[in-house]
Amino acid sequence: MSVVVGTPAWVVDTKHPLGEGGFGAVYRAKEHSPAQGQSARDAAAKLMLLKDPVNKESFNEEIRMLEKVKGHESIIEFYGKEVQGDKGWMFLEMATGGExxxxxxxxxxxxxxxxxxxxxxxxxxxxxxxxxxxxxxxxxxxxxxxxxxxxxxxxxxxxxxxxxxxxxxxxxxxxxxxxxxxxxxxxxxxxxxxxxxxxxxxxxxxxxxxxxxxxxxxxxxxxxxxxxxxxxxxxxxxxxxxxxxxxxxxxxxxxxxxxxxxxxxxxxxxxxxxxxxxxxxxxxxxxxxxxxxxxxxxxxxxxxxxxxxxxxxxxxxxxxxxxxxxxxxxxRAKRLDPSALIDEGAGGMMVDEA
Missing domain, CATH: 1.10.510.10 (Transferase(Phosphotransferase) domain 1)
Structure with a gap:
């Protein structure tokens, strides 16, 4: 299954996580409606739970750090964010070569x-x-x-x-x-x-x-x-x-x-x-x-x-x-169980997988 998240929208593949860590899980996403004349961008969609003030502050602080360091060819590019209820998404450049x-x-x-x-x-x-x-x-x-x-x-x-x-x-x-x-x-x-x-x-x-x-x-x-x-x-x-x-x-x-x-x-x-x-x-x-x-x-x-x-x-x-x-x-870092993050209320509309 996939989730459509944000405005502008991203289609997130929630079935196949790219990885999990101590602060969230990461999924593959694709730009739903790119600007006229532009190709749809691929992205890494990072999902974080915002159920308590500490997690919410961590989410906002990470975005603030990404915005401060933007513009360097060896630092992941930040595309945008979306907050829906107690779920926070950030959309990042997709690095395709592994760790x-x-x-x-x-x-x-x-x-x-x-x-x-x-x-x-x-x-x-x-x-x-x-x-x-x-x-x-x-x-x-x-x-x-x-x-x-x-x-x-x-x-x-x-x-x-x-x-x-x-x-x-x-x-x-x-x-x-x-x-x-x-x-x-x-x-x-x-x-x-x-x-x-x-x-x-x-x-x-x-x-x-x-x-x-x-x-x-x-x-x-x-x-x-x-x-x-x-x-x-x-x-x-x-x-x-x-x-x-x-x-x-x-x-x-x-x-x-x-x-x-x-x-x-x-x-x-x-x-x-x-x-x-x-x-x-x-x-x-x-x-x-x-x-x-x-x-x-x-x-x-x-x-x-x-x-x-x-x-x-x-x-x-x-x-x-x-x-x-x-x-x-x-x-190696411990990995989270993605089922702890993805459910029917994952902050978006459920759509069939392409």
């Missing part, structure tokens, strides 16, 4: 050259968010969508946890938060500080998790607090001036396979002390992001993995994910 998470699962891990376009685009999107006064706060592999038309294009999605940053004279200034929003594997260490934390670098830490995972095939830590022994060891090593990449791979008795410039970037992003962590601008201006890896990089006799983007890994020894590393599957 970056699935791209990584299919490959196991990516060469530096394969990971570079994704990282470059995501970092650019994050900088645009910060320049617009927004912190995303839920950057993760599942929240980066790919395009079937352009294999290197990405769309940053899901601004449900995004917050406005304080601004002065058009520049972001210190913004203190006191919640622990985010996804477990990606939350920055300072989020757990009960006295409050700065919002300015939490997305840099999350980007470090994303980039490390893309190029290694596993997550560096389960959670950035002392309950996770891997994180506890990382903190101890950083106190001894040992970088994150060296520390994490040493945990598995491996040599870090990253090129020197990638290692420096990831070390800077996964610095536990936020005062010493790279800023958004420093991250975007890093040597590794400046130019796509094009040729094998040799240092001390080592040829770094996949730098030339060829079919084979460019290491002297074949790379493999350590058996006892944190597997990627354990970090």
């Amino acid at each position: 970056l998470f699935d791209r990584l699962i299919d490959s196991g891990s990516l060469s530096e050259r394969a990971a570079w376009p994704y990282a470059k685009a995501i970092c650019s999107a994050l900088k645009h968010c910060y320049d617009s006064g927004v912190a995303h706060r839920d950057l993760k592999l599942e929240n980066v969508m790919l395009s079937a038309d352009d294999p290197n294009a990405v769309r940053l999605i899901d601004f449900g946890l995004a917050v406005s940053l304080n601004m002065k004279d058009g520049k972001v200034i210190e913004t203190i938060l006191d919640d622990n929003a985010g996804t477990q594997a990606y939350r920055a260490p300072e989020v757990y500080n009960r006295k409050g934390y700065s919002a300015l670098k939490v997305d840099v830490w999350a980007m470090g998790i994303v980039l490390f995972s893309l190029c290694s095939g596993f997550f560096p830590v389960q959670e950035a607090k002392d309950d996770d022994w891997r994180y506890k060891r990382l903190a101890k090593d950083q106190s001894k001036k040992i970088g994150s990449c060296e520390s994490i791979f040493k945990t598995y008795k491996r040599t870090c396979p990253f090129s020197p410039s990638l290692k420096a970037l990831v070390d800077g992003m996964l610095t536990i002390n936020p005062a010493k962590r790279l800023s958004i601008d420093e991250m975007c201006d890093s040597e590794w992001l400046a130019n796509p890896p094009a040729q094998p990089i040799k240092s001390g006799g080592i040829v770094y993995r996949g730098v030339d983007g060829g079919d084979d890994d460019d290491m002297e020894e074949e790379f493999s994910v350590p058996d006892d590393a944190i597997p990627l599957e354990r970090q």
Whole structure:
């Protein structure tokens, strides 16, 4: 079945959800009556329950964040909204290439050259968010969508946890938060500080998790607090001036396979002390992001993995994910049952499926 929602109207396919998350469900939609001379747009229709004031405020805040960050090629485009009773719909650009998470699962891990376009685009999107006064706060592999038309294009999605940053004279200034929003594997260490934390670098830490995972095939830590022994060891090593990449791979008795410039970037992003962590601008201006890896990089006799983007890994020894590393599957977000959201009162007229 389908639902006709809104004015102008969208036809929403409610039978086949594209996905569910902690804040709603997403369905495929098509523009019912496009403007004269225009083709009907496809859209992702996100349905949220607005039964209590908190959910309603979350719905309105996400739309406000999307409107603040509009206009960037790597951020999902917001088409419009519709509220009908206790159901809220938002209509977003349709990203047709699946999640970056699935791209990584299919490959196991990516060469530096394969990971570079994704990282470059995501970092650019994050900088645009910060320049617009927004912190995303839920950057993760599942929240980066790919395009079937352009294999290197990405769309940053899901601004449900995004917050406005304080601004002065058009520049972001210190913004203190006191919640622990985010996804477990990606939350920055300072989020757990009960006295409050700065919002300015939490997305840099999350980007470090994303980039490390893309190029290694596993997550560096389960959670950035002392309950996770891997994180506890990382903190101890950083106190001894040992970088994150060296520390994490040493945990598995491996040599870090990253090129020197990638290692420096990831070390800077996964610095536990936020005062010493790279800023958004420093991250975007890093040597590794400046130019796509094009040729094998040799240092001390080592040829770094996949730098030339060829079919084979460019290491002297074949790379493999350590058996006892944190597997990627354990970090996927939980999904909601779509039946909890869709019923006969889903906020629209029921029509037969085409």
